Amino acid sequence: MPRTEGLHVADDKREQLIDQYRGTRDVSEKLCDPLAIEDYVVQTIPEASPPKWHLAHVTWFFETFLLKVFVPRYRPFHPLFEFLFNSYYNSVGAQWPRSRRGELSRPTVEEVYAYRACVDEAIVSLVNTATVADWAEIAWRLQLGINHEQQHQELLLTDLKQNLSLNPLYPAYREDLPAPSGRQAPALSWLHFEPAEPLIGHSGDVFAFDNETPRHRVLLQGFRLASRPVTNGEFQAFIEEGGYSEPSLWLSDGWSVLRAHDWDAPLHWRQIDGQWFEYTLAGLRPLNADEPVSHVSYFEADAYATWAGKRLPSEQEWEHAARGRRVDGNFRERGRFHPEPAEEGRKKPLQLFGDVWEWTRSPYGPYPGYRRGEGAFGEYNGKFMCNQMVARGGSCVTPRDHFRASYRNFFYPHDRWQFLGIRLAEDA
Amino acid sequence: MPRTEGLHVADDKREQLIDQYRGTRDVSEKLCDPLAIEDYVVQTIPEASPPKWHLAHVTWFFETFLLKVFVPRYRPFHPLFEFLFNSYYNSVGAQWPRSRRGELSRPTVEEVYAYRACVDEAIVSLVNTATVADWAEIAWRLQLGINHEQQHQELLLTDLKQNLSLNPLYPAYREDLPAPSGRQAPALSWLHFEPAEPLIGHSGDVFAFDNETPRHRVLLQGFRLASRPVTNGEFQAFIEEGGYSEPSLWLSDGWSVLRAHDWDAPLHWRQIDGQWFEYTLAGLRPLNADEPVSHVSYFEADAYATWAGKRLPSEQEWEHAARGRRVDGNFRERGRFHPEPAEEGRKKPLQLFGDVWEWTRSPYGPYPGYRRGEGAFGEYNGKFMCNQMVARGGSCVTPRDHFRASYRNFFYPHDRWQFLGIRLAEDA
Amino acid sequence: MPRTEGLHVADDKREQLIDQYRGTRDVSEKLCDPLAIEDYVVQTIPEASPPKWHLAHVTWFFETFLLKVFVPRYRPFHPLFEFLFNSYYNSVGAQWPRSRRGELSRPTVEEVYAYRACVDEAIVSLVNTATVADWAEIAWRLQLGINHEQQHQELLLTDLKQNLSLNPLYPAYREDLPAPSGRQAPALSWLHFEPAEPLIGHSGDVFAFDNETPRHRVLLQGFRLASRPVTNGEFQAFIEEGGYSEPSLWLSDGWSVLRAHDWDAPLHWRQIDGQWFEYTLAGLRPLNADEPVSHVSYFEADAYATWAGKRLPSEQEWEHAARGRRVDGNFRERGRFHPEPAEEGRKKPLQLFGDVWEWTRSPYGPYPGYRRGEGAFGEYNGKFMCNQMVARGGSCVTPRDHFRASYRNFFYPHDRWQFLGIRLAEDA
């Protein structure tokens, strides 16, 4: 985690940081505008926290790592909020159990907004009055907190999607989302990559998470990468040919999960009178065959690839292919909140950024030379480096300015509640 | 279930029924006045439904068993509400799982109130226009529905208590509840009952549930009944003498439950810095030693009785002792929502009615000659006649006009979330 | 528990007791003759202990309650056997978990037999040398131990049946058991009983368990009792008419169990190519329609009765009908180890004793005036008086001389691994 130091703090630096902070905070609340109070409360699976919790937790993060540290005699907004809104930082203290966040009707939504306002005021004041000695650390922590809140903005939407999706009324998050594009996805082609020894990982001054460092060289054999993600229509063929009932296509653990949960389609698919529908943030809609398939687990992605005679790319292959390309695509700012069909004529590979996170075959682990930080910040990423797989590329609910080509997301191979999709690869 | 028939329906009969209906419906909503929207949504254990669900379910009951049957071409308020708000009537159809009622943010509270208003209008219209031919059945079903809603008024409060109690903020249901009485409970004495052959059960025209019939004769040996329920202070002595760690005091199944859930006190007790507190509908309060102990399971009641060298009364003994006494006591109408210390000088046995349901040693079963009804009404009581124990006497949240001396309530022996207390008995 | 006292102990009294002891001990071992060593070890459900455990546990009972108490400086056979072979006597000490009895390969079968021999020798010596002062207590405890071992002889067989039944090889306990009778069950008729006030329960000097006392008077309304138990053929009709898929026939808890375990027939039934087979102690055999149905739970018995428009008898009705009749029937001594078709011409009700335990509608509870004993013997029966139902009449694997008309057996309503059957009743 790079930390800069200086001799004085220019006013415009303070203003810039406050703008960025306020901007991020505002987005979180705007994302909640369409919600009924009841929607803020509900949790249906341990992974999918209620919006109320997200709004409070990101606030707790600023309070804990900035206000409590740098504001003399800071008095917390409420003595129990540390317990209620700490997610997993054992070095900070005990936590209300993650799976029971939906059991708390109080604090009310109104009280959570009051908490936010109170912390916001204190943060702005802190930034405006920070001494030179503290500035670098404060600026870095604020940067981290802003990125942290952006991550939770994505989670807020995917968790909400999960929590509304189980309701038989299939409520829409927003009624005014754009209608699905009628565009047809272009045919799949293959992009060839020669053997290479690229540098992988982040370096430089721009903010990045510690798990993207250190930059290091890797050996890549030649490979081919699919020109676009797998579509719903292609995945439907997998289903129709018995993909969910043929154990030889599946990893052993995947087959166990499939049987334990009776999986027979991606997470939000519903079959009604023989036709496939998909629950989206706009409500239940007929499945669009040209959109990238999403809400599949790693196990499903791997089984699909096996069925197709291909494999998933490694995260190094993915990053090598992405290097030097402009980060642009169907991110959250586009306001669709759903993947779109790929567009003919664009520079390939299509949809590398945005739309859906792409599962890679790479287990999430430390880069060579990585060392977990000390204390609470060491818990941010490092302690999850086991049992999870890396996903790359961002999704239709990822903030674009939160994303980089070196960005590593990670999920358990059975996770499906994110916008997780499939891009195929093969050996050259 | 007594059903009357006549040749015409007098207007005042219609008005009387409508008054009773509207009165009951109003109470349900008034009970919810103190709630935040968020409180309507949350469920923490399968047994404790959210207020929103109760409000909708009792409405569904009227819609299903009256409007759908007697109103020609009745169009349900919403096609999915039958599925969402049916509790356990398999003969009506499938049900949303009980343990997942807290996963539904929609319909919103506002929509549920709209549902209520719409059904209320239709019910009033039905009563006003019912033909002579239908009247008896309609009147009886409405009576049943009213009693059903009264039962859910009690559950709404006890479930709410459960759901708020797990919140570390210990929110009060109402801030304006009366302070605990400073009254001291009188010393325990014993009331003697000679051997007898009393008639047990309900008969007559007043509404009663089918499980209170048929009235029948039983043989009772001589017994003694405690003059009042066991107090918190007395129960504390049981705890302090190691009651929760001495297996010989417990039924075998009780001991298993105790160990599985680490029980060491009644449900809502909390020990903080060596002092006992109790969560009440007025929030967390220091434990009052003179109040009747409540929120104990049958297992705890039985273990306490064993420890005290006594036993629990049978439901026949209880009803025999209660026969002929005026039904009066600390019921919901008194507005305390919590048991009070017994009052010296009153006619003994004290607190037989109201304050706390009293566990009896009687398994819940059919009275001799009882036959389960056909169809959905047969599911109301009969199908639960196994594995549960009878509790008698009503509680501080039971509506008084819902209660009779022959009233049989029933719970699993591990249940503790109701106002369940202990009255001791012994053989003469 | 009657205890006799005298001034001296006659030699023939000692001999008689030793004979009875030795006889019972021999039977246990003879029952194990057909077993392979491997059969002694396996446990498939928590309820069904391995034969090795039964052989050791009954020995532990004699060692604990006689040798350790009355033999000065008695040195236990092995210091850990108290822990390993105590079943549920918390007042004696901690116990190896019941569900894990099949995890112990040691002590070996040979070592368990050595344990038995060693304890036998010490018991015989104790009886031969007991002083007058101790005699009554020793004789009574030995009587209890003998009856206890007889109970475990039945369990040894039913547990073994359970444990072998899950093996796809369907091994027979004995290959030489008699072939099924070709007898046809007589048509069902109904025996009428007038209202009565009979005495229920045991009294007198003959050994009985404390749960059969005190003898007390009950009020019975008039009723009718079926002339014989329900047959496999009759139960098949229930299945074919959809009995297992019609919730209105079932108790609520029963329906939950059925769905959780996918019940669609009695425990040991297997459908192979459209034909019903039944696993018996003689191996897998085509289902015999004329034999009494067995291995049904209380829930199934109750659902069947509901379907048939009848009910189950109470245990008082059953005992009233059985009073004064000679205890004779298809008990273990007959050597069939399986229920037989009822026999035309015998005195009705047929098969009241032996063949199958008959579920009653009576929850297992204390008789009026019953008090649980102190210490370990109080744990024998009393602590199970909750959540279980009474079964009456003995079965084809019950030792006849262990049985009385007042005998009360008890099982959870979901239990099916015993020879449990159905006799119908109805109100007069």
Add this chain to the structure above:
Amino acid sequence: MPRTEGLHVADDKREQLIDQYRGTRDVSEKLCDPLAIEDYVVQTIPEASPPKWHLAHVTWFFETFLLKVFVPRYRPFHPLFEFLFNSYYNSVGAQWPRSRRGELSRPTVEEVYAYRACVDEAIVSLVNTATVADWAEIAWRLQLGINHEQQHQELLLTDLKQNLSLNPLYPAYREDLPAPSGRQAPALSWLHFEPAEPLIGHSGDVFAFDNETPRHRVLLQGFRLASRPVTNGEFQAFIEEGGYSEPSLWLSDGWSVLRAHDWDAPLHWRQIDGQWFEYTLAGLRPLNADEPVSHVSYFEADAYATWAGKRLPSEQEWEHAARGRRVDGNFRERGRFHPEPAEEGRKKPLQLFGDVWEWTRSPYGPYPGYRRGEGAFGEYNGKFMCNQMVARGGSCVTPRDHFRASYRNFFYPHDRWQFLGIRLAEDA
């Protein structure tokens, strides 16, 4: 999987193969010599199969993949053994559930030995009569079967250790095992490795599993490797300094497992009156501080490394360090069945081979260019390439001639029932 082809099959080739086959089969049975029949039956955790099952399963492997394929009109020994003794080959058919292998008393041990004898005879006959056309495939499959049986010889011992260890009698597998060495482990030192681009993986004609291929080049940064595994004494210091109660040392999933299972020491450690003991195949013994710690999970290994300020090596680093060294060490052939203290003066790194499997930080995955085989053989390794970590080096119960430096073993990070230990590494 290398397959040789030729024009004729020399007799000595046949003999050589038969010798190898017979030798391996004999070892399996010799390993069982010390067992009581009861020991063959018991299973205490899903991972630890009974010896009887291992003996039958490896036989089923030969029967299924050789006899059923190459012997015309081959009649299986028993029609149900395919179902009972198939482990996880879905392409072969359904399987008796892994977690319930201890529920089967039949076939008896005697019958399993008869099964082995029968298959042995048929295999020998097949090898003696195989045609040139079939030879290469038969020879390769037999080689695979032999290696498969060797893997199960190790599992037989570790599973047995697990299954006996839970018995409070702590039975020894063999009473005649050598006493622990009194040797003192040498002080830990560090071996330096320069950055390198070594070839990793197997190539050549010698048998190896497909997961060891293809051989490929990797980039390694400079690193240091510990001169010997972590000892019990060193691990004790970790315990004493609170290693098991400090969450910051643990991976997030590891901390969850620790709390769920109350881990506070390696698997077979027992604390008795303040002193540490360890269950070994020779029974319970005082913990030897100089022996390598074993029976630790990946989570414990990682937490220890974090505590020590080091890390675990990658499997590539391990293999690079092992390349070119003679495979020698405390393997099963040495007859100790337990790790020994490292020996001063030997060439470092000490104990790279044998003693304990060494956890690496590498998730188990496919080497670049690896493709899972078709059909059943594709299920041997490939379907497990998710959620598991690689362990290297073999253990004191691994057959030495089964092992290679490129050998990759793999376990879930929570697994502890193998001889799994820790070697530290650090960045140069």
